[in-house]
Amino acid sequence: SAVISQKPSRDICQRGTSLTIQCQVDSQVTMMFWYRQQPGQSLTLIATANQGSEATYESGFVIDKFPISRPNLTFSTLTVSNMSPEDSSIYLCSVGGQSGANVLTFGAGSRLTVL
Amino acid sequence: GENVEQHPSTLSVQEGDSAVIKCTYSDSASNYFPWYKQELGKRPQLIIDIRSNVGEKKDQRIAVTLNKTAKHFSLHITETQPEDSAVYFCAASKNYGQNFVFGPGTRLSVLP
Numbered sequence: 001s002a003v004i005s006q007k008p009s010r011d012i013c014q015r016g017t018s019l020t021i022q023c024q025v026d027s028q029v030t031m032m033f034w035y036r037q038q039p040g041q042s043l044t045l046i047a048t049a050n051q052g053s054e055a056t057y058e059s060g061f062v063i064d065k066f067p068i069s070r071p072n073l074t075f076s077t078l079t080v081s082n083m084s085p086e087d088s089s090i091y092l093c094s095v096g097g098q099s100g101a102n103v104l105t106f107g108a109g110s111r112l113t114v115l
Numbered sequence: 116g117e118n119v120e121q122h123p124s125t126l127s128v129q130e131g132d133s134a135v136i137k138c139t140y141s142d143s144a145s146n147y148f149p150w151y152k153q154e155l156g157k158r159p160q161l162i163i164d165i166r167s168n169v170g171e172k173k174d175q176r177i178a179v180t181l182n183k184t185a186k187h188f189s190l191h192i193t194e195t196q197p198e199d200s201a202v203y204f205c206a207a208s209k210n211y212g213q214n215f216v217f218g219p220g221t222r223l224s225v226l227p
Contacts, residue, residue, distance in 0.1 A: 031213065033215075041219070041220075042204060042217045042218065042219045042220050043159065043204065043217045044217075045214075045215065045216075059116075092158065092159075096213070096215075103149070103161055103164070104149065104161070104206075104215055105161075106158040106159050106160075107158065108157075108158050109158055
């Protein structure tokens with residue numbers, strides 16, 4: 001399965017600032033996703049990162065708050081904009097659907113704490 | 116849209132006993148059902164999955180059963196060990212691997 005590198009692994013941020021999370025995959029993948037996991041909660045899909053076009057956002061998530069880039073088939077970024085304490089979460093990059101395999105593989109996650 | 120429920124939210128068992136976690140889904144078009152294990156501070160990792168054309172799948176101490184008519188599926192862990200302690204998430208997806216919806220999770224504690 002794909003190896004996913006995500007950074008930063010954790011960060012402490014000030015309210016009102018923005019932070020960009022990077023996700024690098026060791027092979028070309030069609031499907032890349034960004035999930036949020038709030039403390040003690042389940043995994044919620046933020047958006048699907050589409051290569052060469054705008055990301056597809058899930059209900060409750062908007063591009064202005066979570067802009068996503070996908071310049072090629074191995075890399076994506078998620079920016080959390082104008083952060084508030086409610087944005088304190090783990091953000092996980094994931095890839096899936098390769099070569100007919102359905103497995104969704106996750107990166108190690110980026111734990112953000114907003115003060 | 117799809118809704119996945121999971122029960123129980125917490126489960127404690129004695130080492131060596133069996134554990135069962137149940138999930139229900141709402142969308143009859145869902146056709147792929149994975150189970151993920153997340154240890155504290157770690158990423159979720161796939162432990163077993165099942166497709167809608169199969170009723171049961173087993174991998175050593177872990178098995179998953181699927182009832183399409185009732186729209187529910189279950190994770191069975193036999194001979195539990197302390198290292199099985201973790202949070203387990205079920206998920207449902209359509210199109211064999213897209214549009215995953217996760218259940219709320221079950222915190223399993225295996226007591227020595």
